[in-house]
Amino acid sequence: NAGVTQTPKFRVLKTGQSMTLLCAQDMNHEYMYWYRQDPGMGLRLIHYSVGEGTTAKGEVPDGYNVSRLKKQNFLLGLESAAPSQTSVYFCASSQGTEAFFGQGTRLTVV
Amino acid sequence: DQQVKQNSPSLSVQEGRISILNCDYTNSMFDYFLWYKKYPAEGPTFLISISSIKDKNEDGRFTVFLNKSAKHLSLHIVPSQPGDSAVYFCAASVQGAQKLVFGQGTRLTINP
Numbered sequence: 001n002a003g004v005t006q007t008p009k010f011r012v013l014k015t016g017q018s019m020t021l022l023c024a025q026d027m028n029h030e031y032m033y034w035y036r037q038d039p040g041m042g043l044r045l046i047h048y049s050v051g052e053g054t055t056a057k058g059e060v061p062d063g064y065n066v067s068r069l070k071k072q073n074f075l076l077g078l079e080s081a082a083p084s085q086t087s088v089y090f091c092a093s094s095q096g097t098e099a100f101f102g103q104g105t106r107l108t109v110v
Numbered sequence: 111d112q113q114v115k116q117n118s119p120s121l122s123v124q125e126g127r128i129s130i131l132n133c134d135y136t137n138s139m140f141d142y143f144l145w146y147k148k149y150p151a152e153g154p155t156f157l158i159s160i161s162s163i164k165d166k167n168e169d170g171r172f173t174v175f176l177n178k179s180a181k182h183l184s185l186h187i188v189p190s191q192p193g194d195s196a197v198y199f200c201a202a203s204v205q206g207a208q209k210l211v212f213g214q215g216t217r218l219t220i221n222p
Binding site (some may be wrong): 004031033035040041042043044045048050058059090092094097098099100101102103104 | 114116119142144146151152153154155156159199201203205208209210211212213214215
């Protein structure tokens with residue numbers, strides 16, 4: 001009964017380093033999303049996917065790339081991390097309008 | 111441009127009383143609205159939703175009201191319990207667009 005699983009849970013990066021956040025869902029959902037949560041800003045959509053092999057930009061896509069090679073996985077990449085990308089990242093999946101979220105990844109860029 | 115707004119960053123309510131959380135939206139194309147609850151160090155969890163064809167939806171202690179003309183929705187929790195202390199996010203979508211737009215969140219604290 002895993003639902004949506006994010007890896008890793010915590011990470012500290014130096015400015016300019018790269019990393020990939022992995023999201024896996026076992027609910028066979030078509031839609032997957034990456035959000036970031038910052039104080040006073042709520043949850044803002046970074047990128048999303050409406051099916052395997054598709055990706056689209058959300059509200060705050062700059063500095064991030066995504067891939068959805070398999071239906072169950074949605075990867076978020078940071079090619080050159082910046083302090084402004086310090087945030088808590090949430091992955092979500094959906095088959096309708098109700099989205100199910102992972103537990104979050106806390107990323108700090110120093 | 112904040113399309114979904116929760117203007118109260120925090121709310122404190124006594125246990126047993128009613129909690130009312132408010133949310134306003136600007137995009138008249140939104141036709142589906144949701145409330146999520148979030149505890150620290152956890153992901154948001156779905157609480158209740160309402161379609162624009164309705165003006166009220168109830169689920170146990172939770173009721174969501176939608177006023178389309180005012181572009182306003184509210185979540186009522188009655189009676190409030192200590193376990194309701196969390197951050198509540200309002201979200202909206204255009205059905206078919208499959209994207210949820212979230213408000214900033216309201217931190218609800220239930221005092222014993």
